[in-house]
Amino acid sequence: MKQSNWKVLLNGIIKENPVLVLVLGTCPTLALTSLAVNAVGMGVAATAVLLCSNIAISLLKNIIPDKVRIPCYIVLIAGFVTIVGFVVQAYAPSIYDALGLYLPLIVVNCIILGRAEMFANKNSVLASACDAIGMGIGFTLTLLVMGSIREILGAGTWFGWQVIPDAVTPMSIMTQPPGGFFIFGVLIAVVNVILAKKGKKRKVSGCGACPSAEHCAKASEGGC
Amino acid sequence: MDTMKNLLVILITAILTNNFILNKFLGICPFLGVSKKLDSSVGMSVAVIFVMLMSTAVTWPIQIYLLDPYNLGYLQTVIFILIIAALVQLIETILKKFIPSLHQALGVYLPLITTNCAVLGVTILNITEKYSFGEAMVNSLGAGLGFMLAMVLFSGVRSRAESESIPACFKGMPITLVAASIVAVAFMGFSGVVDGLFK
Numbered sequence: 036m037k038q039s040n041w042k043v044l045l046n047g048i049i050k051e052n053p054v055l056v057l058v059l060g061t062c063p064t065l066a067l068t069s070l071a072v073n074a075v076g077m078g079v080a081a082t083a084v085l086l087c088s089n090i091a092i093s094l095l096k097n098i099i100p101d102k103v104r105i106p107c108y109i110v111l112i113a114g115f116v117t118i119v120g121f122v123v124q125a126y127a128p129s130i131y132d133a134l135g136l137y138l139p140l141i142v143v144n145c146i147i148l149g150r151a152e153m154f155a156n157k158n159s160v161l162a163s164a165c166d167a168i169g170m171g172i173g174f175t176l177t178l179l180v181m182g183s184i185r186e187i188l189g190a191g192t193w194f195g196w197q198v199i200p201d202a203v204t205p206m207s208i209m210t211q212p213p214g215g216f217f218i219f220g221v222l223i224a225v226v227n228v229i230l231a232k233k234g235k236k237r238k239v240s241g242c243g244a245c246p247s248a249e250h251c252a253k254a255s256e257g258g259c
Numbered sequence: 260m261d262t263m264k265n266l267l268v269i270l271i272t273a274i275l276t277n278n279f280i281l282n283k284f285l286g287i288c289p290f291l292g293v294s295k296k297l298d299s300s301v302g303m304s305v306a307v308i309f310v311m312l313m314s315t316a317v318t319w320p321i322q323i324y325l326l327d328p329y330n331l332g333y334l335q336t337v338i339f340i341l342i343i344a345a346l347v348q349l350i351e352t353i354l355k356k357f358i359p360s361l362h363q364a365l366g367v368y369l370p371l372i373t374t375n376c377a378v379l380g381v382t383i384l385n386i387t388e389k390y391s392f393g394e395a396m397v398n399s400l401g402a403g404l405g406f407m408l409a410m411v412l413f414s415g416v417r418s419r420a421e422s423e424s425i426p427a428c429f430k431g432m433p434i435t436l437v438a439a440s441i442v443a444v445a446f447m448g449f450s451g452v453v454d455g456l457f458k
C-alpha cells in the first residue's frame with residue numbers, strides 16, 4: 036500500500052474522525068449506543084455501505100453528470116443499504132431486530148453522502164476505498180466507545196457480561212435518550228480539550244459535507 | 260368513538276412520549292443546526308410537517324397498492340427516498356411559481372429536508388407499525404408537531420445557554436448536547452401521560 040493511502044486511512048480514524056471531529060452521523064450515534072453490541076452492529080453495517088458506495092462512486096465519477104450527481108449517489112447508496120440489510124437479516128437476525136428502523140436510515144447518514152461528495156468523486160478507487168475503511172473504523176470505534184460507556188454506566192454490563200457488581204445500582208438514565216445526549220456532549224468536550232492542547236482548531240466540515248449546499252442560501256453565509 | 264380515541268392516542272404518543280427528536284433521535288442534524296433562532300426553528304418545523312404529510316400521503320398508497328401486492332417490499336428504501344427527494348423538488352417548484360411568499364419563508368429549509376432522517380423515518384415507521392391510511396397521516400402530523408415542539412422549546416434553551424459563561428471546551432456543540440439531554444429528561448416525564456389520559 037502506498038504511503039499516501041495509508042495516511043488517508045489513518046486520517047479517518049483519528050484526525051478527521053467523522054463523529055467526534057466532523058460531527059456527522061449524529062442520529063445513529065445517539066440512537067444505537069445504549070448497548071455496545073448494537074453500536075458495533077451499526078458501525079459495521081454503515082462501514083460496509085460506505086465502502087461499497089465509495090468504490091462505486093469513484094468508479095462512476097466520470098460517467099455521472101454533475102447536475103444529477105446527488106440523486107445518483109442516493110440511489111446507489113439506497114441500493115447498497117438494501118443489500119447490507121438483507122445480509123444482516125440473514126446472518127445476524129438479532130442485530131437486525133435491534134437496529135430496526137435505523138438500518139434503512141443509513142441511506143440518509145450524512146457520513147456516507149458526505150464522503151461521496153467530499154472524497155470519492157475526486158479521488159481514485161483505491162484511495163476512496165482506504166478513505167471508506169478509515170472513516171468506517173473511526174465511526175465504529177466511536178460508537179463502540181460511546182456504547183461501552185453507556186452500557187457500563189447504565190446497565191453495569193459490557194457486551195452482556197456483568198462488569199459492575201450487583202450491589203451497585205446502575206444509572207439507568209445513561210441507557211435512555213438523555214444519557215445519549217449527555218455522553219456525546221462530554222465526549223466532544225474531551226476532544227475539544229485534546230485539540231486545544233495540540234493547538235489545533237476543529238476542522239469544520241460545514242456546508243461542504245451537506246448534499247444540499249448548492250441549493251441552500253445559507254451555505255454562502257457559512258452555515259445554518 | 261373508538262377510532263377517534265385511537266387516532267388521538269397515536270397523535271399524543273407521537274408528539275410527547277415518542278418524540279422524534281428527543282426519544283427516537285431522528286432529525287438530530289436540523290435540531291442541532293437550525294435551532295439557534297426561534298424564527299428559523301419554526302420555519303424548519305413547518306417545512307418538515309408539510310413534507311412529512313405529503314410524503315406519507317404518497318408513500319403509503321405506493322407501499323400498500325404497488326409494492327406489497329407484487330412482492331416488491333425490498334425496494335422500499337430506494338423507492339421511498341426517491342419519492343421524498345422528488346416531492347421536495349416538486350413542492351419547491353410549485354411554491355416558487357404559485358405562492359412566492361410561502362416559498363420565501365420555507366424555501367431555505369426545503370432542500371435540507373431531503374436528507375432528513377425524520378421524514379424517511381416516519382414513512383417507514385408508518386408501514387412497519389401497520390397503520391391504516393388515516394392513522395399514518397395522524398402519526399406523521401404528530402411526529403411533525405413533536406419535532407416543532409422540541410425545536411421551539413430548545414431554541415429558547417439554547418439562546419440562554421449561549422449567553423452564559425461556560426468553560427471553553429464546552430462551548431458550542433458540547434453545551435448544546437448537554438442542554439438537549441436536560442430537555443430530553445423533561446420529555447421523559449411524559450412517558451405515562453398517554454396511559455393516564457386514556458385509561
